Amino acid sequence: MEVDVAVIGSGPAGLTAAIHARGSGARSVVLLEREEELGGILKQCIHNGFGLEQFKQDYTGPEYAERLIQDLEETDVQCFLNTLVTDLSPDRVITALSPEHGAIEISAGSIVLGMGCRERARGSIGIPGTRPAGIFTAGVAQRFVNIDGYLPGRRIVILGSGDIGLMMARRLTLEGARVIGVYEIMGYPSGLKRNIVQCLDDFDIPLHLSHTATGITGKERVEGVTISKVDSDLRAVKGTEQLITCDTLLLSVGLIPENELSQQAGVEISAATKGPVSTETMATSVPGVYTCGNVATVFDIVDHVAQTGATAGASAARYVGGRLNGDVPHVDIVPGENVRLLFPHRYSFQGDLLLFIRAAEPVEKPVTVEVSPPGSRITRPYARPNEMLRVRIPGAKLAEVRHPLKVSIREK
Amino acid sequence: MTVQKSHFVCVVCPIGCEIDVVHEDSEILSMEGQKCDKSEEYVRQELLEPMRILTTTVRIRGARWPVIPVRTDGPVPKRLFPRLMRQLKRIELQAPVDMLDVVVSDIAGTDANIVATRSMPQER
Ligand SMILES: Cc1cc2nc3c(=O)[nH]c(=O)nc-3n(C[C@H](O)[C@H](O)[C@H](O)COP(=O)(O)OP(=O)(O)OC[C@H]3O[C@@H](n4cnc5c(N)ncnc54)[C@H](O)[C@@H]3O)c2cc1C
Numbered sequence: 001m002e003v004d005v006a007v008i009g010s011g012p013a014g015l016t017a018a019i020h021a022r023g024s025g026a027r028s029v030v031l032l033e034r035e036e037e038l039g040g041i042l043k044q045c046i047h048n049g050f051g052l053e054q055f056k057q058d059y060t061g062p063e064y065a066e067r068l069i070q071d072l073e074e075t076d077v078q079c080f081l082n083t084l085v086t087d088l089s090p091d092r093v094i095t096a097l098s099p100e101h102g103a104i105e106i107s108a109g110s111i112v113l114g115m116g117c118r119e120r121a122r123g124s125i126g127i128p129g130t131r132p133a134g135i136f137t138a139g140v141a142q143r144f145v146n147i148d149g150y151l152p153g154r155r156i157v158i159l160g161s162g163d164i165g166l167m168m169a170r171r172l173t174l175e176g177a178r179v180i181g182v183y184e185i186m187g188y189p190s191g192l193k194r195n196i197v198q199c200l201d202d203f204d205i206p207l208h209l210s211h212t213a214t215g216i217t218g219k220e221r222v223e224g225v226t227i228s229k230v231d232s233d234l235r236a237v238k239g240t241e242q243l244i245t246c247d248t249l250l251l252s253v254g255l256i257p258e259n260e261l262s263q264q265a266g267v268e269i270s271a272a273t274k275g276p277v278s279t280e281t282m283a284t285s286v287p288g289v290y291t292c293g294n295v296a297t298v299f300d301i302v303d304h305v306a307q308t309g310a311t312a313g314a315s316a317a318r319y320v321g322g323r324l325n326g327d328v329p330h331v332d333i334v335p336g337e338n339v340r341l342l343f344p345h346r347y348s349f350q351g352d353l354l355l356f357i358r359a360a361e362p363v364e365k366p367v368t369v370e371v372s373p374p375g376s377r378i379t380r381p382y383a384r385p386n387e388m389l390r391v392r393i394p395g396a397k398l399a400e401v402r403h404p405l406k407v408s409i410r411e412k
Numbered sequence: 413m414t415v416q417k418s419h420f421v422c423v424v425c426p427i428g429c430e431i432d433v434v435h436e437d438s439e440i441l442s443m444e445g446q447k448c449d450k451s452e453e454y455v456r457q458e459l460l461e462p463m464r465i466l467t468t469t470v471r472i473r474g475a476r477w478p479v480i481p482v483r484t485d486g487p488v489p490k491r492l493f494p495r496l497m498r499q500l501k502r503i504e505l506q507a508p509v510d511m512l513d514v515v516v517s518d519i520a521g522t523d524a525n526i527v528a529t530r531s532m533p534q535e536r
Contacts, residue, residue: 037476060467062481147477149479175468
C-alpha cells in the first residue's frame with residue numbers, strides 16, 4: 001500500500017497531525033493505532049482540566065479525545081485499529097500487524113511519529129525486596145479503574161508525586177480504597193500545585209516529601225512497603241525505616257518518550273529530551289519523518305501536544321508535496337542560564353519558532369526569557385520546572401541568525 | 413463566632429497563589445497573597461461551601477467496556493461526593509450512550525446532572 005502521509009499513534013498528537021496533514025494537501029492519509037479505539041491515553045484520563053487553551057472548555061480526557069475524533073471523522077483519513085507498527089525503515093516503509101489484515105506494508109511519502117510516552121517502572125528506580133503482585137504504575141492502575149472497571153487494591157501506597165499518581169490518589173479514594181500516603185523522594189512535589197490541592201488536600205491524603213521506598217515485603221501479593229527518609233543527597237537515612245502495611249504500591253515516577261520505532265528508522269535521539277532531535281517544523285534527522293506530542297518530549301498539557309501535532313501534520317503534507325525540503329540549513333537551540341530542557345532542538349528558517357522551555361530551578365517572581373540571537377526578551381509571571389514555558393519568536397526576527405540560539409531564564 | 417486564620421491555594425488559574433485569610437466564619441476580614449481579584453471569589457466560596465466537579469465512572473451493559481466515564485455538569489458541594497458516589501454505584505446504563513447524555517438529572521438535589529463524557533456504541 002502506498003500513501004502520502006502515515007501517522008503512527010492516535011492520541012491527541014496523532015489525531016491532530018492526521019487532520020492537519022489532510023487539511024494541508026496530503027491526498028491520502030492513514031492513521032495506525034495498536035489499541036482497539038482512537039484517542040490514546042486520554043481515554044483513561046477521566047478527570048477534567050483538558051483543552052482550556054485550545055477549546056476554551058474544561059473538558060475531561062475522553063471528551064477532548066471525542067472532540068478530535070469527530071473532527072477526524074469529517075475527513076477521509078483511513079484508520080487502522082488494532083494495528084501495531086513493528087518496523088519502520090529509513091526510507092519510510094512501515095510494517096504493521098493486525099488481526100484483521102495480517103502483516104501490512106505501507107510505503108509513505110512522509111511519516112508522523114505520535115507514539116506517546118510510557119511510564120517509568122520499578123526497574124528504573126530499583127527498589128530492593130521481593131517481587132510480589134500488586135505493584136503497578138499509576139497509569140496502569142488508571143486504566144484498571146477507569147476503563148476495565150475494577151480496583152487494583154484496597155490499601156494503597158503511592159510512590160512519587162507525579163500528576164498521574166495524584167489523580168489516582170483521588171480516584172481510588174473516591175472508589176472506596178484507602179490511600180495511605182504519597183511518598184516523594186525530592187524535597188518538592190513533581191505534580192502541579194493545583195493537583196496537590198484538589199487530589200490530596202481535598203481528601204486529607206498526606207504527602208511526605210524527602211521519603212522513598214527502601215523495601216517491599218510479601219510473597220504472592222504485596223504485604224507492605226518500607227519507607228525511609230532521605231538526606232540531601234537523596235540517600236536513605238538509617239534508622240528512619242517504617243513498615244507500612246498495604247496490598248498495592250503505585251509508582252508515579254515519571255514518563256519517557258517511546259522511541260524504539262524512531263530508532264529503527266535511524267532517527268537521532270536527544271539525550272536531553274529522550275525524543276527525536278527536531279526542528280520547528282517537527283522534522284527529525286531523517287528526511288520525511290516528523291514527530292509530535294509526547295514521543296517528541298514529555299509535555300505537561302494536551303494543548304501543547306495538539307499544537308505540535310498540527311505542525312507535524314502540516315509539515316508532513318508539505319514534504320510530500322515537495323514544498324518542504326528534508327535537508328535544510330539550521331542553527332542549534334542551546335540551553336543557557338536556568339534552562340533544563342528545550343524543544344525543538346533546531347531552527348531551520350521555516351517561519352516562526354514556537355519554543356517550549358523547562359526551567360531548571362523554580363523562580364516565583366516575574367522572569368525574562370531571553371533568546372539570543374536575535375536578542376528577544378519575553379516576560380512571564382514565573383518559571384517552574386513542572387510547567388513548561390512557551391514562547392513564540394517571529395520568523396522575521398530569525399532570518400539573519402547564523403549562530404546557535406541560546407535560551408536563558410532570568411529573574412526580571 | 414471567632415476570628416480564624418486559614419490558608420488556601422487558589423486553583424482558579426495555573427499560578428496557584430498561596431493566600432492567607434483572616435475570616436469570621438465565611439466573612440473575609442483580610443487576605444493576602446493573591447495576585448488578582450478572582451481569588452477573593454474563590455476563597456469566599458471555599459469558606460462558604462467548597463464546590464468541585466465530580467468525575468467518575470458508572471457501570472454499563474452491552475458496551476465494549478464494563479464502565480463509562482461521567483461527570484457532573486457543574487460544580488457540586490465537595491462534601492456530597494461520598495453520597496453521589498454511593499448513588500452512582502447503584503446504577504447501570506445500557507449501551508448505546510452518547511457523549512453528554514444525561515445519566516442522572518439533578519443528582520441528590522444539587523441542581524447538577526450527571527452526564528456521560530464519551531459515547532459508547534452497542535457491541536454486537
Ligand atoms: C498513563 C498516563 C496518564 C496520563 N494522564 C494524563 C493526565 O491525566 N492529564 C494530562 O494532561 N496528561 C496526562 N498524560 C500525558 C498525556 O500522555 C498527554 O496529555 C497526551 O495524551 C499525549 O498525547 P500523545 O498523542 O502524544 O500520546 P498518547 O495519548 O499516549 O497516544 C499515543 C498512541 O500511540 C499508540 N502507539 C504507540 N506505539 C504504537 C505502535 N508501535 N503502533 C501503533 N500504535 C502505537 C498508543 O497506543 C497510543 O494510542 C498521561 C500520560 C500517561 C502515559
